[in-house]
Amino acid sequence: MDFNRFFIRLRGIYKKLRYTYRLNSFYLYNGPGPSILGRFLNLIFSQVLLVLVTYIWFLSRLRGPRAALLLTIVLTVLLNLAYWLKRKEQIRKKGALRRRDLARDYTLDRLIKMGSEEFKWQILRLVLKIPGSSNIKVKDRYLETRIKGRKIAIAYYNDRFSEDLSPKLLSSFVNKIKAAGYEEAIFLTTGLYSEKSRDYVNRINRLKLRLLDKEDMLDLMEGLEMLADEDLIDGLVKKRIEQAGPDFARIRKEILRPRRTRTYLGYALFFTLASLVINSFKLYYLIFAGLFILLALVSWFRSRIGPRPASKGFSLIDDLLA
Numbered sequence: 001m002d003f004n005r006f007f008i009r010l011r012g013i014y015k016k017l018r019y020t021y022r023l024n025s026f027y028l029y030n031g032p033g034p035s036i037l038g039r040f041l042n043l044i045f046s047q048v049l050l051v052l053v054t055y056i057w058f059l060s061r062l063r064g065p066r067a068a069l070l071l072t073i074v075l076t077v078l079l080n081l082a083y084w085l086k087r088k089e090q091i092r093k094k095g096a097l098r099r100r101d102l103a104r105d106y107t108l109d110r111l112i113k114m115g116s117e118e119f120k121w122q123i124l125r126l127v128l129k130i131p132g133s134s135n136i137k138v139k140d141r142y143l144e145t146r147i148k149g150r151k152i153a154i155a156y157y158n159d160r161f162s163e164d165l166s167p168k169l170l171s172s173f174v175n176k177i178k179a180a181g182y183e184e185a186i187f188l189t190t191g192l193y194s195e196k197s198r199d200y201v202n203r204i205n206r207l208k209l210r211l212l213d214k215e216d217m218l219d220l221m222e223g224l225e226m227l228a229d230e231d232l233i234d235g236l237v238k239k240r241i242e243q244a245g246p247d248f249a250r251i252r253k254e255i256l257r258p259r260r261t262r263t264y265l266g267y268a269l270f271f272t273l274a275s276l277v278i279n280s281f282k283l284y285y286l287i288f289a290g291l292f293i294l295l296a297l298v299s300w301f302r303s304r305i306g307p308r309p310a311s312k313g314f315s316l317i318d319d320l321l322a
Contacts, residue, residue, distance in 0.1 A: 022241050027095035032244035044288070045267055050076055052274050102236045103227040104218045111190050112160050123156040123188060129224040142173065152184045153177045159191025159214075167200040174204060184208045188217055261303065264296035 018036070025033030034042070054075050058068035114122060120138075127133055127145055137144040142155040155173045157165060170187065177185050185207060192213050201209050212220065221227055228236070268289045275285035 019241070022244070023237065024091050024095075026237065026241055026244075027091050027098050030098060032241075041267075045270070047076070047080075048274060048285075048288075049270070050079065052277065056277065099233050099237065100222075102240075103233050104222070106228045106232070106236060107221060107226075108190060108214060108218060112158065114158065116158070119158045120156065123154070126221060126224065126226060127154060129226065140176075142177070150184055151182065152186060153180070153182045155185065155187045157187070157189040157191070159189050162191060164192050164194035165189055165197050166194065167197045170197055170200060170209075174207060174209065178207055182207070186210045186212060188212045190214050190217065261296050261299045264292045264299065268292035268296065 021036060021039075022032070025031075051072055055068055055072040058071045059065060062068050062071075111119065111122065124136065124138065124143060127136055127143055130145075130147060132148045133145050135144075135146045139153070142153050145152055145154060155177075157169065159165065173185075173187065183206070187209065189212070193211050198211065201211060218227070271285045271289035271292065275282040275289070278285070
Protein backbone atom coordinates (compact mmCIF):
# COMPACT_ATOMS: atom_id res chain seq x y z
CA MET A 1 0.00 0.00 0.00
CA ASP A 2 1.31 3.45 -0.95
CA PHE A 3 1.10 5.37 2.37
CA ASN A 4 2.24 8.62 0.75
CA ARG A 5 -0.68 8.56 -1.70
CA PHE A 6 -3.04 7.56 1.13
CA PHE A 7 -2.01 10.51 3.31
CA ILE A 8 -2.27 12.90 0.35
CA ARG A 9 -5.82 11.69 -0.27
CA LEU A 10 -6.61 11.93 3.45
CA ARG A 11 -5.28 15.47 3.53
CA GLY A 12 -7.42 16.38 0.54
CA ILE A 13 -10.53 15.01 2.28
CA TYR A 14 -9.67 17.01 5.42
CA LYS A 15 -9.24 20.24 3.43
CA LYS A 16 -12.55 19.69 1.68
CA LEU A 17 -14.41 19.04 4.94
CA ARG A 18 -12.70 22.02 6.59
CA TYR A 19 -13.68 24.36 3.75
CA THR A 20 -17.25 23.05 3.79
CA TYR A 21 -17.48 23.76 7.52
CA ARG A 22 -16.10 27.28 7.12
CA LEU A 23 -18.40 27.90 4.16
CA ASN A 24 -21.47 26.83 6.14
CA SER A 25 -20.33 28.98 9.08
CA PHE A 26 -20.02 31.99 6.78
CA TYR A 27 -23.52 31.40 5.44
CA LEU A 28 -25.02 30.98 8.93
CA TYR A 29 -23.15 33.71 10.83
CA ASN A 30 -21.99 36.05 8.04
CA GLY A 31 -18.48 35.52 9.39
CA PRO A 32 -16.15 32.81 10.69
CA GLY A 33 -18.55 31.60 13.40
CA PRO A 34 -17.44 29.22 16.17
CA SER A 35 -14.31 27.15 15.67
CA ILE A 36 -14.44 23.46 14.80
CA LEU A 37 -13.25 22.53 18.29
CA GLY A 38 -15.86 24.78 19.89
CA ARG A 39 -18.59 23.16 17.82
CA PHE A 40 -17.24 19.72 18.71
CA LEU A 41 -17.35 20.46 22.45
CA ASN A 42 -20.88 21.82 22.20
CA LEU A 43 -21.89 18.76 20.19
CA ILE A 44 -20.53 16.37 22.81
CA PHE A 45 -22.27 18.24 25.62
CA SER A 46 -25.62 18.41 23.81
CA GLN A 47 -25.53 14.73 22.82
CA VAL A 48 -24.66 13.56 26.33
CA LEU A 49 -27.36 15.78 27.80
CA LEU A 50 -29.93 14.47 25.32
CA VAL A 51 -29.00 10.82 25.95
CA LEU A 52 -28.97 11.28 29.72
CA VAL A 53 -32.34 13.04 29.91
CA THR A 54 -34.12 10.65 27.54
CA TYR A 55 -32.59 7.57 29.17
CA ILE A 56 -33.68 8.65 32.66
CA TRP A 57 -37.16 9.48 31.37
CA PHE A 58 -37.59 6.10 29.61
CA LEU A 59 -36.08 4.29 32.59
CA SER A 60 -38.71 5.83 34.87
CA ARG A 61 -41.48 4.63 32.52
CA LEU A 62 -40.07 1.18 31.71
CA ARG A 63 -38.75 -1.54 33.98
CA GLY A 64 -35.94 -2.87 31.81
CA PRO A 65 -32.78 -0.78 31.18
CA ARG A 66 -32.26 -2.44 27.77
CA ALA A 67 -35.61 -1.23 26.43
CA ALA A 68 -34.93 2.25 27.83
CA LEU A 69 -31.49 2.30 26.17
CA LEU A 70 -32.90 1.12 22.83
CA LEU A 71 -35.64 3.76 22.81
CA THR A 72 -33.08 6.39 23.85
CA ILE A 73 -30.88 5.52 20.86
CA VAL A 74 -33.83 5.58 18.44
CA LEU A 75 -35.11 8.93 19.76
CA THR A 76 -31.61 10.46 19.71
CA VAL A 77 -31.08 9.40 16.10
CA LEU A 78 -34.46 10.82 15.02
CA LEU A 79 -33.94 14.12 16.84
CA ASN A 80 -30.46 14.51 15.36
CA LEU A 81 -31.78 13.75 11.89
CA ALA A 82 -34.52 16.38 12.26
CA TYR A 83 -31.96 18.91 13.54
CA TRP A 84 -29.52 18.37 10.68
CA LEU A 85 -32.30 18.56 8.07
CA LYS A 86 -33.47 21.85 9.57
CA ARG A 87 -29.90 23.12 9.71
CA LYS A 88 -29.34 22.15 6.08
CA GLU A 89 -32.39 24.19 5.08
CA GLN A 90 -31.13 27.15 7.13
CA ILE A 91 -27.76 26.97 5.38
CA ARG A 92 -29.49 26.90 2.00
CA LYS A 93 -31.70 29.94 2.74
CA LYS A 94 -29.07 32.03 4.51
CA GLY A 95 -26.47 31.04 1.94
CA ALA A 96 -28.67 32.42 -0.83
CA LEU A 97 -29.06 35.70 1.10
CA ARG A 98 -25.32 36.00 1.77
CA ARG A 99 -24.47 35.38 -1.88
CA ARG A 100 -27.10 37.92 -2.97
CA ASP A 101 -25.68 40.56 -0.62
CA LEU A 102 -22.14 39.91 -1.88
CA ALA A 103 -23.27 40.21 -5.50
CA ARG A 104 -25.08 43.49 -4.83
CA ASP A 105 -22.22 45.00 -2.80
CA TYR A 106 -19.67 44.00 -5.44
CA THR A 107 -21.79 45.39 -8.29
CA LEU A 108 -22.42 48.69 -6.50
CA ASP A 109 -18.73 49.09 -5.64
CA ARG A 110 -17.81 48.38 -9.27
CA LEU A 111 -20.34 50.93 -10.55
CA ILE A 112 -19.12 53.66 -8.19
CA LYS A 113 -15.51 53.16 -9.33
CA MET A 114 -16.39 53.48 -13.03
CA GLY A 115 -15.43 56.49 -15.09
CA SER A 116 -18.14 58.64 -16.67
CA GLU A 117 -18.00 56.96 -20.10
CA GLU A 118 -17.89 53.42 -18.68
CA PHE A 119 -20.80 54.23 -16.36
CA LYS A 120 -22.81 55.65 -19.28
CA TRP A 121 -22.36 52.48 -21.33
CA GLN A 122 -23.29 50.37 -18.33
CA ILE A 123 -26.58 52.30 -18.05
CA LEU A 124 -27.07 51.88 -21.81
CA ARG A 125 -26.57 48.14 -21.40
CA LEU A 126 -29.15 48.14 -18.60
CA VAL A 127 -31.71 50.01 -20.72
CA LEU A 128 -31.15 47.58 -23.61
CA LYS A 129 -32.12 44.69 -21.33
CA ILE A 130 -35.40 46.27 -20.17
CA PRO A 131 -38.28 44.34 -21.80
CA GLY A 132 -40.07 46.42 -24.43
CA SER A 133 -37.27 48.98 -24.71
CA SER A 134 -36.52 50.19 -28.26
CA ASN A 135 -35.21 53.13 -30.29
CA ILE A 136 -32.53 54.01 -27.74
CA LYS A 137 -30.68 57.26 -28.38
CA VAL A 138 -27.76 58.78 -26.49
CA LYS A 139 -28.44 62.42 -25.60
CA ASP A 140 -26.56 65.03 -23.57
CA ARG A 141 -26.13 63.25 -20.17
CA TYR A 142 -29.29 61.20 -20.57
CA LEU A 143 -30.76 58.47 -22.76
CA GLU A 144 -33.95 58.45 -24.77
CA THR A 145 -35.89 55.23 -25.24
CA ARG A 146 -39.35 53.96 -25.95
CA ILE A 147 -40.86 51.42 -23.55
CA LYS A 148 -44.11 49.96 -24.85
CA GLY A 149 -44.48 52.95 -27.14
CA ARG A 150 -43.94 55.62 -24.45
CA LYS A 151 -41.05 58.04 -25.00
CA ILE A 152 -38.98 58.20 -21.81
CA ALA A 153 -35.86 60.13 -20.84
CA ILE A 154 -33.45 58.27 -18.54
CA ALA A 155 -30.85 60.33 -16.68
CA TYR A 156 -27.99 58.84 -14.67
CA TYR A 157 -25.65 60.09 -11.97
CA ASN A 158 -22.73 58.20 -10.43
CA ASP A 159 -22.48 59.22 -6.77
CA ARG A 160 -18.83 58.53 -5.88
CA PHE A 161 -18.77 60.53 -2.65
CA SER A 162 -21.90 59.13 -0.91
CA GLU A 163 -23.66 62.48 -0.95
CA ASP A 164 -27.44 62.81 -1.23
CA LEU A 165 -28.52 64.04 -4.65
CA SER A 166 -29.39 67.75 -4.51
CA PRO A 167 -32.60 69.30 -5.95
CA LYS A 168 -30.39 71.61 -8.06
CA LEU A 169 -29.14 68.70 -10.17
CA LEU A 170 -32.67 67.37 -10.61
CA SER A 171 -33.96 70.82 -11.55
CA SER A 172 -31.38 71.14 -14.32
CA PHE A 173 -32.44 67.77 -15.76
CA VAL A 174 -36.17 68.53 -15.45
CA ASN A 175 -35.86 71.87 -17.25
CA LYS A 176 -33.86 70.24 -20.05
CA ILE A 177 -36.32 67.41 -20.76
CA LYS A 178 -39.38 69.62 -20.37
CA ALA A 179 -37.96 71.87 -23.07
CA ALA A 180 -37.42 68.75 -25.22
CA GLY A 181 -41.11 67.80 -24.86
CA TYR A 182 -40.83 64.71 -22.62
CA GLU A 183 -43.75 63.79 -20.38
CA GLU A 184 -42.12 60.85 -18.57
CA ALA A 185 -38.60 60.40 -17.17
CA ILE A 186 -36.46 58.25 -14.89
CA PHE A 187 -33.46 59.38 -12.85
CA LEU A 188 -30.94 56.69 -11.84
CA THR A 189 -28.20 57.14 -9.25
CA THR A 190 -25.74 54.98 -7.34
CA GLY A 191 -26.42 57.13 -4.28
CA LEU A 192 -29.49 58.36 -2.38
CA TYR A 193 -31.95 61.24 -2.72
CA SER A 194 -32.39 63.87 -0.06
CA GLU A 195 -35.82 64.71 1.33
CA LYS A 196 -35.64 68.07 -0.42
CA SER A 197 -35.10 66.29 -3.76
CA ARG A 198 -38.13 64.06 -3.23
CA ASP A 199 -40.25 67.04 -2.19
CA TYR A 200 -39.14 68.88 -5.32
CA VAL A 201 -40.19 65.95 -7.55
CA ASN A 202 -43.63 65.86 -5.92
CA ARG A 203 -44.16 69.50 -6.91
CA ILE A 204 -43.29 69.03 -10.60
CA ASN A 205 -46.15 69.63 -13.04
CA ARG A 206 -46.65 68.13 -16.51
CA LEU A 207 -43.89 65.57 -16.00
CA LYS A 208 -43.90 62.10 -14.45
CA LEU A 209 -40.45 61.68 -12.92
CA ARG A 210 -39.48 58.47 -11.14
CA LEU A 211 -36.46 58.45 -8.83
CA LEU A 212 -34.40 55.25 -8.55
CA ASP A 213 -31.69 55.21 -5.88
CA LYS A 214 -28.89 52.65 -5.49
CA GLU A 215 -31.13 49.95 -4.00
CA ASP A 216 -33.75 50.40 -6.73
CA MET A 217 -31.01 50.30 -9.34
CA LEU A 218 -29.60 47.08 -7.90
CA ASP A 219 -33.09 45.57 -7.78
CA LEU A 220 -33.51 46.41 -11.46
CA MET A 221 -30.10 44.95 -12.35
CA GLU A 222 -30.86 41.84 -10.32
CA GLY A 223 -34.13 41.35 -12.16
CA LEU A 224 -32.29 41.71 -15.46
CA GLU A 225 -29.53 39.27 -14.30
CA MET A 226 -26.80 41.91 -14.45
CA LEU A 227 -25.23 41.29 -11.04
CA ALA A 228 -22.04 39.29 -10.46
CA ASP A 229 -22.19 35.74 -11.86
CA GLU A 230 -21.98 32.59 -9.73
CA ASP A 231 -18.26 31.98 -10.38
CA LEU A 232 -17.40 35.50 -9.29
CA ILE A 233 -19.55 35.14 -6.16
CA ASP A 234 -17.73 31.88 -5.34
CA GLY A 235 -14.46 33.82 -5.48
CA LEU A 236 -15.85 36.56 -3.22
CA VAL A 237 -17.06 33.97 -0.70
CA LYS A 238 -13.67 32.25 -0.70
CA LYS A 239 -11.93 35.58 -0.13
CA ARG A 240 -14.20 36.39 2.82
CA ILE A 241 -13.54 32.96 4.33
CA GLU A 242 -9.76 33.37 3.98
CA GLN A 243 -9.95 36.75 5.73
CA ALA A 244 -11.14 34.97 8.89
CA GLY A 245 -7.56 33.85 9.55
CA PRO A 246 -6.12 30.45 10.48
CA ASP A 247 -8.23 28.04 12.54
CA PHE A 248 -5.57 27.55 15.22
CA ALA A 249 -5.49 31.22 16.20
CA ARG A 250 -9.29 31.36 16.39
CA ILE A 251 -9.46 28.12 18.41
CA ARG A 252 -6.87 29.35 20.93
CA LYS A 253 -8.64 32.67 21.30
CA GLU A 254 -12.05 31.04 21.70
CA ILE A 255 -11.02 28.29 24.13
CA LEU A 256 -8.92 30.51 26.41
CA ARG A 257 -11.46 33.31 26.58
CA PRO A 258 -11.77 34.31 30.27
CA ARG A 259 -15.55 34.33 30.32
CA ARG A 260 -15.59 30.62 29.46
CA THR A 261 -14.39 29.64 32.95
CA ARG A 262 -17.93 29.29 34.32
CA THR A 263 -19.03 27.41 31.22
CA TYR A 264 -16.24 24.87 31.63
CA LEU A 265 -17.05 24.43 35.30
CA GLY A 266 -20.69 23.84 34.38
CA TYR A 267 -19.66 21.18 31.85
CA ALA A 268 -17.40 19.52 34.45
CA LEU A 269 -20.23 19.44 37.00
CA PHE A 270 -22.62 18.01 34.43
CA PHE A 271 -20.30 15.16 33.42
CA THR A 272 -19.54 14.42 37.08
CA LEU A 273 -23.26 14.03 37.82
CA ALA A 274 -23.68 11.96 34.66
CA SER A 275 -20.97 9.55 35.87
CA LEU A 276 -22.96 8.99 39.05
CA VAL A 277 -26.19 8.23 37.18
CA ILE A 278 -24.91 6.05 34.31
CA ASN A 279 -22.26 3.66 35.57
CA SER A 280 -21.60 2.05 32.17
CA PHE A 281 -20.01 5.29 30.87
CA LYS A 282 -18.62 6.45 34.21
CA LEU A 283 -14.98 6.41 33.15
CA TYR A 284 -15.60 8.46 29.98
CA TYR A 285 -17.68 11.03 31.84
CA LEU A 286 -15.00 11.47 34.49
CA ILE A 287 -12.37 11.97 31.78
CA PHE A 288 -14.52 14.69 30.18
CA ALA A 289 -15.09 16.29 33.61
CA GLY A 290 -11.33 16.36 34.22
CA LEU A 291 -10.65 17.95 30.84
CA PHE A 292 -13.19 20.71 31.43
CA ILE A 293 -11.79 21.42 34.90
CA LEU A 294 -8.35 21.78 33.30
CA LEU A 295 -9.73 24.17 30.68
CA ALA A 296 -11.47 26.17 33.41
CA LEU A 297 -8.19 26.51 35.32
CA VAL A 298 -6.30 27.62 32.21
CA SER A 299 -8.91 30.25 31.27
CA TRP A 300 -9.07 31.45 34.90
CA PHE A 301 -5.28 31.89 35.09
CA ARG A 302 -5.38 33.70 31.75
CA SER A 303 -8.00 36.12 33.07
CA ARG A 304 -5.89 36.77 36.19
CA ILE A 305 -2.76 37.49 34.18
CA GLY A 306 -4.61 39.68 31.68
CA PRO A 307 -3.51 40.59 28.14
CA ARG A 308 0.05 41.64 27.61
CA PRO A 309 0.40 45.34 26.77
CA ALA A 310 2.10 46.08 23.48
CA SER A 311 5.39 47.90 23.62
CA LYS A 312 5.61 51.48 22.38
CA GLY A 313 8.07 50.50 19.69
CA PHE A 314 5.75 47.83 18.32
CA SER A 315 2.80 50.24 18.27
CA LEU A 316 4.89 52.85 16.46
CA ILE A 317 5.92 50.35 13.79
CA ASP A 318 2.29 49.31 13.36
CA ASP A 319 1.28 52.95 12.92
CA LEU A 320 3.99 53.53 10.34
CA LEU A 321 3.07 50.41 8.38
CA ALA A 322 -0.70 51.01 8.56
